[in-house]
Amino acid sequence: HAKQEGRGRYSFFAARMNEAADQRLAVGSALQRAIQEGEFVLYYQPKISAVDGELRGFEALIRWPQPDGEWMSPGTFIPIAEETGRIEPIGKWALHEAARQIKQWIEAGATCCPIAVNVSARQFHQASLMRDIQTALQRTGIPPGLLEAELTESAVMADPAKTIQALHQIRDLGVSISVDDFGTGYSSLAYLKRFPLDKLKVDAAFVRDIATDPDDAAIVSAIITLAHSLNLTVIAEGVETADQMAFLIEHGCDEMQGHYFSKPVPSEEALEMLKRGRFNLH
Numbered sequence: 001h002a003k004q005e006g007r008g009r010y011s012f013f014a015a016r017m018n019e020a021a022d023q024r025l026a027v028g029s030a031l032q033r034a035i036q037e038g039e040f041v042l043y044y045q046p047k048i049s050a051v052d053g054e055l056r057g058f059e060a061l062i063r064w065p066q067p068d069g070e071w072m073s074p075g076t077f078i079p080i081a082e083e084t085g086r087i088e089p090i091g092k093w094a095l096h097e098a099a100r101q102i103k104q105w106i107e108a109g110a111t112c113c114p115i116a117v118n119v120s121a122r123q124f125h126q127a128s129l130m131r132d133i134q135t136a137l138q139r140t141g142i143p144p145g146l147l148e149a150e151l152t153e154s155a156v157m158a159d160p161a162k163t164i165q166a167l168h169q170i171r172d173l174g175v176s177i178s179v180d181d182f183g184t185g186y187s188s189l190a191y192l193k194r195f196p197l198d199k200l201k202v203d204a205a206f207v208r209d210i211a212t213d214p215d216d217a218a219i220v221s222a223i224i225t226l227a228h229s230l231n232l233t234v235i236a237e238g239v240e241t242a243d244q245m246a247f248l249i250e251h252g253c254d255e256m257q258g259h260y261f262s263k264p265v266p267s268e269e270a271l272e273m274l275k276r277g278r279f280n281l282h
C-alpha cells in the first residue's frame with residue numbers, strides 16, 4: 001500500500017515537473033524569436049538624491065510585451081534565458097540599447113544621467129560581457145561614466161577570486177558597478193572591501209517595513225553605515241511610502257528608488273524627468 005501511494009505521489013510530481021519543463025521549453029523558444037524580432041523594450045526607473053531630490057540616474061528594466069497585450073515579468077523569463085543559453089544576446093541587446101538611449105538623450109540636448117543595466121549572474125561569468133560593454137561604448141561614443149552595471153550580491157560573491165578580475169576589467173572601461181539586492185545574499189566583508197565597487201543597493205525586502213519594524217530599521221541603518229565606511233554610495237530600492245522616505249533621509253541614505261517617486265517608464269517619459277531634473281521630497 002505504501003509503495004502504491006509512493007508511486008502515485010511520484011507521478012504527481014513528475015507531471016508537475018513536466019509542466020514546468022514544458023513552460024521553460026515554450027518560453028525558451030519564444031525568447032529565441034523575441035531576440036531575432038527585436039521584441040524587447042527598456043523602461044527606465046529614476047534614482048533620486050535623498051539630500052535634495054535631484055535626479056541621479058536611471059535603472060534600465062527590460063520589458064517583453066506578449067501577444068495578449070500583457071508583459072511577461074523579467075523575474076520569469078530572465079532565469080529561463082539563463083538556463084536555455086539565451087541570456088548573452090539579451091544582455092548584449094540591453095547594453096547596446098541603454099548606450100543608444102544615452103546617446104539619443106545627449107543629442108536631444110539633455111544633461112544626461114547614468115543608466116544602470118542589470119547583468120545576471122550567468123552573464124557576469126561569461127567572457128562575452130566585456131566585449132559587449134566595449135562595443136556598446138565604442139559604437140555610441142558615449143562617456144563610459146554614463147553606463148553602470150548592476151550585479152546581484154550572489155553573483156558577485158559566487159566566485160570572489162574570478163570576480164575581482166572581472167570587476168576591475170569593467171571598472172577599467174570607466175563603467176561603474178552597483179551591488180544589487182544587497183542583504184539577500186551572503187557577503188564576505190573582506191571581499192566587499194577589496195572589490196572595486198561604487199554602490200550598494202539595499203534590497204526592497206528590508207525597505208518595506210523600515211518605518212514599523214525595528215529589526216529592518218536596524219538592518220538598513222547598518223547597511224548605510226557599512227556602505228559609507230567602505231566609501232560606497234548607498235541606494236534604497238522599493239521605496240513606496242513617505243514614511244520609508246523620511247526614515248532613509250534621516251539615516252543618511254544617499255539615493256532612493258521606488259514607486260513612491262516613479263514606476264519604470266518609457267524613454268519619452270524618462271526624458272521629461274531628465275529635463276525637470278528634480279523630484280519633490282516633501
Ligand code: C2E
Nearest residue numbers: 061062074075078094118119120238239240258259260264
Ligand atoms: P532588480 O534589478 O532588483 O529590479 C527591481 C525590481 O523592482 C524591478 O522589477 C522594478 O520594476 C521593481 N520595483 C521598483 N520599484 C518598486 C517599488 O516601489 N515596489 C515594488 N513592488 N517593486 C518595485 P522588474 O522590472 O520586474 O525586474 C525584476 C528583476 O528582473 C530585476 O530585479 C532584475 O534582476 C531582472 N531584470 C530586469 N531587467 C533586466 C535586464 O535587462 N537584464 C537582466 N539580466 N535582468 C533584468
Ligand code: MG
Nearest residue numbers: 059118150180
Ligand atoms: Mg537592478
Ligand code: MG
Nearest residue numbers: 180181201237
Ligand atoms: Mg534589486
Ligand code: MG
Nearest residue numbers: 180181203204
Ligand atoms: Mg530584486
